[in-house]
Amino acid sequence: MSDVIYQAQAPLEFIPPAFNPWVLKVVHLLLPSWINWQTPITKIEADNVEILVDLYRQFQEGKIRFMLAFRHPKTDDPFCLSYLFSQLVPKVARQGTALQLPIHAHFIYDRGIPLWAGSHVGWIASRLGGTPIQRGKADWTGLRSARELFANGKFPMAAAPEGATNGLSEIISPLEPGIAQLGFWCAEDLHKAGRNQQVLIVPVGIKYSYVDAPWEAIAQLLSELEAASGLPMNPPVQGNVASIESLYPRLLTLAEHLLSLMEQFYTRFYHQKLLDAKIVTGEIQDRNEALAHRLQALLNAALLISEQYFDLQPRGNLNDRCRRVEQAGWNYIFREEFKDIKALSSIERALGDRVAEEANARMWHMRLVESFVAVSGNYIREKPTVERFAETTLILWQMIARLKGNKAFQRPQLGKQQVKITVGKPISISERYPVYKENRLSAKQSVAEVTNDLQQALAALI
Known part of the structure; x- marks a missing residue:
């Protein structure tokens, strides 16, 4: 939240996702220049991109729904993921897999971000298909929107299960259970609709290193x-x-x-x-x-x-x-x-x-x-x-x-950095859904088990 909110105001309004392909096209076009201009990042590489290419192929063929659960050490992470979608995935796909462009993902973001980053950020996030969530309460409006996008959105989903940045590339904060719960809700919605698509959660590691030790x-x-x-x-x-x-x-x-x-x-x-x-x-x-x-x-x-x-x-x-x-x-x-x-x-x-x-x-x-x-x-x-x-x-x-009393989110840049993104092995939610739906206790246990497995999977990607 901004440090200059000193007046009582009307309740925070929900910012509905309103995907606009032209906004995404402009973002993809300007992204490399923006990364060079606004961040210390000089190089972004990715391992196991072929896994993601195959997942997008299956998604576009109507066989699966999936969510990318990514590590969130820095505020630069969204730029890295956008580069993965716009540059690296299409490059690997051109080697033999026909994918429909653009490659993109709906995403969940903190409703507080537009308060400190500016209202224009909320506008852009909405036009990129993002949906906001208030993290400290049961935000049913935000959860319903994320649930709808997971089951029926034009693109897969992306979210940070840590909930916030922690500034550390090699330590993962305790994961919030919301990602696993959304996965089971998606499986439940597909089951009720008579759809046989598989639901997956895909761990994605993001690690920063310096080009030269600063x-x-x-x-x-x-x-x-x-x-x-x-x-x-x-x-x-x-x-x-x-x-x-x-x-x-x-x-x-x-x-x-x-x-x-x-x-x-x-x-x-x-x-x-x-x-x-x-x-x-x-x-x-x-x-x-x-x-x-x-x-x-x-x-x-x-x-x-x-x-x-x-x-x-x-x-x-x-x-x-x-x-x-x-x-x-x-x-x-x-x-x-x-x-x-x-x-x-x-x-x-x-x-x-x-x-x-x-x-x-x-x-x-x-x-x-x-x-x-x-x-x-x-x-x-x-x-x-x-x-x-x-x-x-x-x-x-x-x-x-x-x-x-200074702005704490504008950190100094100590030196040029390179980024390694690693796509992990997908975690099947559909395989665990029969146990999840047995009763309330088994549902709670299933969510906890997936959250724990995702924590271990992300740790293994460091």
């Missing part, structure tokens, strides 16, 4: 973050050659310092108790492990601030809690009684604006947590690559940007 750019960014957080300036690296050996201690020191500042902030002004007994007693002495414990305590405290204001119980993982806080905030800002704002008195409008302003302020704590939901204290140590180091540094940059 250690100097990382060192410069670290210096900027150190200065912003009040740490002393570090002398230039000897020989002006930065490396993980010289930068990792600085990153740990920065992370520890930021944690200390935030712990003081929440302890003094929000009366939270954050001291970890294992750290106080010296039971945990490893810096990485101590960071992990302190970070989890801080994230929990920050979310509690939001949850207590909105009278929410802290249930589920961090992702689940963030989504509930987000929806509660939306309910305070986008209100049914503000549909006809002219019918309200000036006092009612002023009180509504005050509630909206405070709700937005309380959601700020949740936005901080949102950036760290997948962060562990051992991500770099387990595999000390420049990619992992850069991703962690950028997450700290995002945190500091939020603290300073």
Whole structure:
């Protein structure tokens, strides 16, 4: 959500999908130039594209319905998938498979995106056949639209089962069960309509890597973050050659310092108790492990601030809690009684604006947590690559940007990147549908099993 929504407003309207082939044609035409101009991506490759070509062939022949369940580490992911559809799939298909063009997919997107990215994004998403969803509640209008597109849309579906970006190419956030549920709903709709098409969910991995290791750019960014957080300036690296050996201690020191500042902030002004007994007693002495414990305590405290204001119980993982806080905030800002704002008195409008302003302020704590939901204290140590180091540094940059009130979604570009997309083995929903439809318990278990299998499949594609 935008950080400048301070006024109570009418409820968020559903943006119905309204696919326009001319809009898609323009997007496909401009996409390569847009990627070169707006992103650090210089090369996009894909493995197992022939699997996708065959799936599109079967889809166009009326034999299957399928959904692409893709990894979502960055906001650049939609550009990569569009490139896959417009460039790579047709290229492989020309080697012997006749496909009807254009190759495309309906997609599910977060209804909040047009709030921070601009209303024009909602218009474009609609004309590209996208359908929005409000993630923090049972959005029946959005679910019905996605369900209709899955069973009857002109194209297959695409969605990110993680629900949001986590900034990490090699860690998958816990998957939301909605993708599996949509698959079973599609199988159910086809069965009721007497259609014998098979329903599949196709895992798709997306992984970013740097063309050249951008250690100097990382060192410069670290210096900027150190200065912003009040740490002393570090002398230039000897020989002006930065490396993980010289930068990792600085990153740990920065992370520890930021944690200390935030712990003081929440302890003094929000009366939270954050001291970890294992750290106080010296039971945990490893810096990485101590960071992990302190970070989890801080994230929990920050979310509690939001949850207590909105009278929410802290249930589920961090992702689940963030989504509930987000929806509660939306309910305070986008209100049914503000549909006809002219019918309200000036006092009612002023009180509504005050509630909206405070709700937005309380959601700020949740936005901080949102950036760290997948962060562990051992991500770099387990595999000390420049990619992992850069991703962690950028997450700290995002945190500091939020603290300073800057736009946290416009991340710095540290260096040119290449992308590897990997198409995984399809998961059959139709094979599991007989068990799903037995009773409510078996349906719930089937959804959980597919979600777990999809999580493992996506992990295997890293």
